[in-house]
Amino acid sequence: xxxxxxxxxxxxxxxxxxxxxxxxxxxxxxxxxxxxxxxxxxxxxxxxxxxxxxxxxxxxxxxxxxxxxxxxxxxxxxxxxxxxxxxxxxxxxxxxxxxxxxxxxxxxxxxxxxxxxxxxxxxxxxxxxxxxxxxxxxxxxxxxxxxxxxxxxxxxxxxxxxxxxxxxxxxxxxxxxxxxxxxxxxxxxxxxxxxxxxxxxxxxxxxxxxxxxxxxxxxxxxxxxxxxxxxxxxxxxxxxxxxxxxxxxxxxxxxxxxxxxxxxxxxxxxxxxxxxxxxxxxxxxxxxxxxxxxxxxxxxxxxxxxxxxxxxxxxxxxxxxxxxxxxxxxxxxxxxxxxxxxxxxxxxxxxxxxxxxxxxxxxxxxxxxxxxxxxxxxxxxxxxxxxxxxxxxxxxxxxxxxxxx
Numbered sequence: 001x002x003x004x005x006x007x008x009x010x011x012x013x014x015x016x017x018x019x020x021x022x023x024x025x026x027x028x029x030x031x032x033x034x035x036x037x038x039x040x041x042x043x044x045x046x047x048x049x050x051x052x053x054x055x056x057x058x059x060x061x062x063x064x065x066x067x068x069x070x071x072x073x074x075x076x077x078x079x080x081x082x083x084x085x086x087x088x089x090x091x092x093x094x095x096x097x098x099x100x101x102x103x104x105x106x107x108x109x110x111x112x113x114x115x116x117x118x119x120x121x122x123x124x125x126x127x128x129x130x131x132x133x134x135x136x137x138x139x140x141x142x143x144x145x146x147x148x149x150x151x152x153x154x155x156x157x158x159x160x161x162x163x164x165x166x167x168x169x170x171x172x173x174x175x176x177x178x179x180x181x182x183x184x185x186x187x188x189x190x191x192x193x194x195x196x197x198x199x200x201x202x203x204x205x206x207x208x209x210x211x212x213x214x215x216x217x218x219x220x221x222x223x224x225x226x227x228x229x230x231x232x233x234x235x236x237x238x239x240x241x242x243x244x245x246x247x248x249x250x251x252x253x254x255x256x257x258x259x260x261x262x263x264x265x266x267x268x269x270x271x272x273x274x275x276x277x278x279x280x281x282x283x284x285x286x287x288x289x290x291x292x293x294x295x296x297x298x299x300x301x302x303x304x305x306x307x308x309x310x311x312x313x314x315x316x317x318x319x320x321x322x323x324x325x326x327x328x329x330x331x332x333x334x335x336x337x338x339x340x341x342x343x344x345x346x347x348x349x350x351x352x353x354x355x356x357x358x359x360x361x362x363x364x365x366x367x368x369x370x371x372x373x374x375x376x377x378x379x380x381x382x383x384x385x386x387x388x389x390x391x392x393x394x395x396x397x398x399x400x401x402x403x404x405x
Contacts, residue, residue, distance in 0.1 A: 002041040009043045013132045015152035016110060018269070019060045019149030020087075020096065020372055021051050022346075024318050025263070026180050026398045029230070030149055032266040033091070038092045047107045047132050048187065050085055051099035051123075059130040060375065062087045066096065069138060075123060076194050080104075080132050084139075094110050097139075099131045115350040122188040125216070126195040129155035133164050142169045147176045152187025153184070155196055155218025156206065161223040162198060178225035179217070182238050182245045183322060187218030189378045205351050210246055218247055227251075227258045230328045230397035263397040270382075270403045277379040291383070298384030301377070302368035304341050311340045314385030316378045316400060319348030319356070326390030329355045335343055337364055343385060345377055 002008075016022055017030035034046045055061055057275040069084040083100040099105070104124040111117055118124065133156060136143060157175045164170045191216050193203050203209045207222045211374045221227055228236050237243035239252045251258060268274070272290070273283045284288020292308060294376050313335075317323045328335075329352065335361070336342070344356050344367075356369045370377060382388070388404040 001203055002159065003038075004041075007041050008037070008144040009142060009143060009281060010037055010045070010145045010151070011132070011136060012044065012046045012047060012131070012147045013156055014046070015128070015151040017046060017048055017096075019062075019090070019375070020048055020098070021054060021110060022375070025397075026150060027264055028399055029180065030395040032264070032269070032283070034089060034094045035078075035092050035266065035268075037042045038089075038094045044093075045095045045097060046089065047099065047135060049095045049128050050100040050290065051105050051110060052100065053106050053108070054101065054110070061298075062090050065095070065171060066141075069135070071128055071131070071134050071138060073134065074197070075127055080127060082127070082136055088392075091220075094120075097135060099135070101127065101131075103312075104128075109347070121310045122186070122192040122214070122216070123195050125152040125186070126155055126192075126197070129153055130159065130197055133159055133205070134158050136174055137164070137169055140169055143173050145156070145176060146173050146354060147178065148220055148224070151217035151220065152179050152185060153214075154186060154216040154218070155198075157223040158198055158202065158222070162202065174225045174227045175223070176228060177220040179221070179227065179229040179238065180394075182217075182247065183245060185218065185245065185247070187213045188216070190214055200264070206250075208312070218250060221247065221254065225257070227254060229258070229260050232260035232262065234396045241405055249385055263399060265367075265402045270379075272383060277376040277385040280336045280383075282383075292386040294380065295386070296384075297357055298343065298380050299341070301380065302343055302370070304343070304368055305365040305367070307341075311386040312337050312343060313387050313388040313389050314381040315344045316345045317390075318382055319346045319352040321349070322393050323348075324393055325349070325352040325355075327391045328389065332359055336366060340366075342367045343381055345372075345374065346379055 012034050014030040016027040029332060034044050037332055038044045043276040064085050064199045067084045067086050072079045085100055087096045089096055104127055140188050144162055157177055160175055208214060208216050208219045239248050239255060241261050243247055244251055254299045273281055275281055278294055280290045280293035319325050353371050360367045362367045390401055
């Protein structure tokens, strides 16, 4: 616990965070980091888009209220209105501010549908990034640290350094950019530069331009005071052509400002003894009986044959090449020739979604697939499966193997 004199005002900006929204590990890390910083005694505000439609059926969310704050951002000459809702993260003092903009954020998914990113993703997250700073200014948050995550908030650092840092409330603000996966950079055609609110002079190879495109992740890296990523090994990897995805030159140039910090998990959320999302919480002393009950519940929920004598292989993942789904679908027939069951939860590439649905149709009672994301089912797969599948091509850090422990 830090002393009051050492306590920092920290604003965390992210495109997703549990329990409010999730497609992958970014959400877990953002939510857990906000909670941990609060426990250390820092003043933490988490700013997220308000994915209103996606949170309607989420019974785990805390109460959400209207702050009354209204603002407008000029997007390509068009004023776009926004509002701010608020909540408190459960069991913490973390303030959560949700940027409400129905045109941009009332969608069926966060970033894509049917395997294709929304065509206005640049506009959506330029608006969100610009909103973050405008909210800080209007709500007088006066952050000591502005912590941004991945390409969706990379523009925040650019605007902070070029427009807001001289204004009231930002005199002491330092910026941190965390890179969760270099494969996703927010690359858009160069004319989208007009959506950023930044001067075209910044569209250069040292700041916002990469291979002729606007690159929002590069923007975040170029303007950040400090850069972090999810493990020391990954920090080294992204400075190489194999891991940098075209940004290895900039990252190597800023190597002294780049730190790899190994991801951790929230032990309160992923604790089999206290987990309220699984049917039979268990400890090391009751693991055999608890796992048996969790397995039976998972089989019933997913319409698998009710058998305690077969192993269940579980997988909770974004369905993409990186995650090794080509390996799974390619070997599925051989795997399923054995006496076992398989459960999949996730969303992503329509090709893999269709292939897994086909497997479930051809192997009823033996293969189950849930397309989408369900937090309770994710926990129940971890608790009920005998083995966890994780054949990733690469992982910046990886979290599910930690949950499985």
